[in-house]
Amino acid sequence: MATYGYKREDGTYFEVEQSMKEYVALTECPETGQPCHRVYEPPTVEFLGAGWPGYEYSDKYTTLGEDKNGNLVIKS
Numbered sequence: 001m002a003t004y005g006y007k008r009e010d011g012t013y014f015e016v017e018q019s020m021k022e023y024v025a026l027t028e029c030p031e032t033g034q035p036c037h038r039v040y041e042p043p044t045v046e047f048l049g050a051g052w053p054g055y056e057y058s059d060k061y062t063t064l065g066e067d068k069n070g071n072l073v074i075k076s
Helices: none
Strands: 002-006 011-017 036-040 063-066 073-074
Touching: none
Parallel strands: none
Antiparallel strands: 002 011, 002 036, 063 073
8 A cells, every 4th residue: 555645725735545556546635525636745765785875985984174265175
């Protein structure tokens, strides 16, 4: 089951669990009967493990500092 977000005509938000196989977008809220439309949101993705820039280019390799004019510089 996937969770889909919808926005009612009055601006309130609600979520509905629907089967991905039998998915049909709702046109009205099942609770209030108000017209609604689907809200598209980016998926939540988390990259874990070695090989991602957060691990390879961490603070142990480079640090930020300031030069004599106060500009940020990368120090190796």
